[in-house]
Amino acid sequence: MIARRPAASTTTYEFGNPQPEAAPLAPVYFRAYAYLAAGQSQNAAREFQRIIDRPGIVLNSFIGPLARLGLARASAAAGETAAARTAYQDFLTLRKDADPDLPILKQAKSEYVKLQ
Secondary structure, three states: OOOOOOOOOHHHOOOOOOOOOOOOOHHHHHHHHHHHHOOOHHHHHHHHHHHHOOHHHHOOOOHHHHHHHHHHHHHHHOOOHHHHHHHHHHHHHHOOOOOOOOHHHHHHHHHHHHHO
């Protein structure tokens, strides 16, 4: 019988260089939100932090700021209010010049106010 190699996980490819470079680290980002949706907020926070820790890969991608928002949501879900506030503040600071009617920005501001 021939032994088969196990299927490669996304971790093998997550730091790859997709073309076009619209969403670097997208596998990490989607895994983080999957953890968050599954109620595994600490795992989600860890994955979002992996993105935040790699600004040289994320560059100008939307994934970078959204990872901060994800970290805020994961921290809030874990009951870590201080960490959530800090992450929301980081996200809102990055988006301070954005269109104030942007739905995700309005939602983030609303979530942040509820933490107060």
